[in-house]
Amino acid sequence: MSIDVFISEDQIQKRIKELGEEISRDYKGEEVIVVGVLNGSFMFCADLVRVLKFPVITEFMAAASYGEGTTTSGDVKILLDIKTDIEGKHVLFIEDIVDTGHTFKKILAMIEKRNPKSVRIASLLSKPARREHHIDIDYLAFEIEDKFVIGYGLDLGGKYRELPYIGVYNPEAN
Numbered sequence: 389m390s391i392d393v394f395i396s397e398d399q400i401q402k403r404i405k406e407l408g409e410e411i412s413r414d415y416k417g418e419e420v421i422v423v424g425v426l427n428g429s430f431m432f433c434a435d436l437v438r439v440l441k442f443p444v445i446t447e448f449m450a451a452a453s454y455g456e457g458t459t460t461s462g463d464v465k466i467l468l469d470i471k472t473d474i475e476g477k478h479v480l481f482i483e484d485i486v487d488t489g490h491t492f493k494k495i496l497a498m499i500e501k502r503n504p505k506s507v508r509i510a511s512l513l514s515k516p517a518r519r520e521h522h523i524d525i526d527y528l529a530f531e532i533e534d535k536f537v538i539g540y541g542l543d544l545g546g547k548y549r550e551l552p553y554i555g556v557y558n559p560e561a562n
């Protein structure tokens with residue numbers, strides 16, 4: 389097997405700096421609760437909050453969808469919820485990848501009942517070809533075609549999250 393580099397560490401870090409500038413401009417002077425969606429966003433979240441030019445409250449949620457292998461089912465469960473009261477507050481979600489949109493459909497339905505002032509999404513990746521629910525991504529690092537990627541937080545059976553780049557797993561190569 390081999391892992392082909394799809395988006396390099398340099399490309400990721402450069403794009404995160406650009407997103408950080410944009411997000412910092414948009415939220416200037418506001419209080420923002422940043423919510424990293426575990427597990428896949430842990431690295432993107434850690435890098436993104438470090439380039440923001442305003443103080444944030446950082447929280448985490450965990451969502452899991454039960455599907456087969458590398459596909460997502462609509463059965464999304466919230467495994468960890470945030471502790472901060474978000475009523476009247478700006479909430480910025482940080483996600484690894486928006487694929488079918490099932491995960492965010494579930495998260496947004498739950499969060500909107502808590503009456504936040506605003507809800508935005510920053511996602512490292514988006515695969516629009518796979519979308520089943522429309523999701524507005526406010527800050528997107530990279531749009532990709534329909535391929536299964538690993539690294540930089542994204543896993544295959546819990547492995548490869550530690551890679552500093554985004555790669556494509558090739559089980560056939562030797």
Ligand code: 5GP
Pocket residue numbers: 428453460484485486487488489490491492535536537538542543544
């Ligand atoms: P959605 O609910 O939008 O279909 O999927 C969201 C979740 O599915 C992501 O947070 C991620 O954990 C997983 N996922 C979707 N596409 C990929 C992919 O290409 N690689 C990996 N490793 N996970 C993916």
